[in-house]
Amino acid sequence: MSAVTLPPQPSITLEEYEAIRVFHRGTRNTGYVFCLVGVLVMCAGRFMSGAPSWLLAVGVGIIVFGWGLLAYATMKRLGKARVLAAKGRR
Numbered sequence: 001m002s003a004v005t006l007p008p009q010p011s012i013t014l015e016e017y018e019a020i021r022v023f024h025r026g027t028r029n030t031g032y033v034f035c036l037v038g039v040l041v042m043c044a045g046r047f048m049s050g051a052p053s054w055l056l057a058v059g060v061g062i063i064v065f066g067w068g069l070l071a072y073a074t075m076k077r078l079g080k081a082r083v084l085a086a087k088g089r090r
Contacts (some may be wrong), residue, residue, distance in 0.1 A: 011085045020081045024073040031073060034066030 012020075038059045045055025 012081070016084045020077055020084065023080050024076045027069055027076075028073040031066045031069030034069060035063050036066075038062030038064075038066055 038061070040059075041062060042056055042059030045051050045053060045059060
């Protein structure tokens with residue numbers, strides 16, 4: 001018969017988990033706001049009469065910047081989680 005092994009135990013505490021969740025929350029929320037503003041600018045450039053057509057490109061640029069902020073916040077949170085998990089293994 002094969003031996004039964006327990007699932008891996010979490011290497012971070014609940015407090016550290018909460019610290020990871022709130023790390024760069026402002027940056028992440030700012031990224032969401034930039035994406036929303038970018039979509040609104042794109043819609044304004046496309047559907048408002050008399051709006052310049054270059055608003056579409058500006059809207060896409062704002063959305064790309066918002067996604068960049070979201071990616072930055074995610075990578076920073078991932079780094080913090082890895083540091084805390086590595087600290088717990090020692």
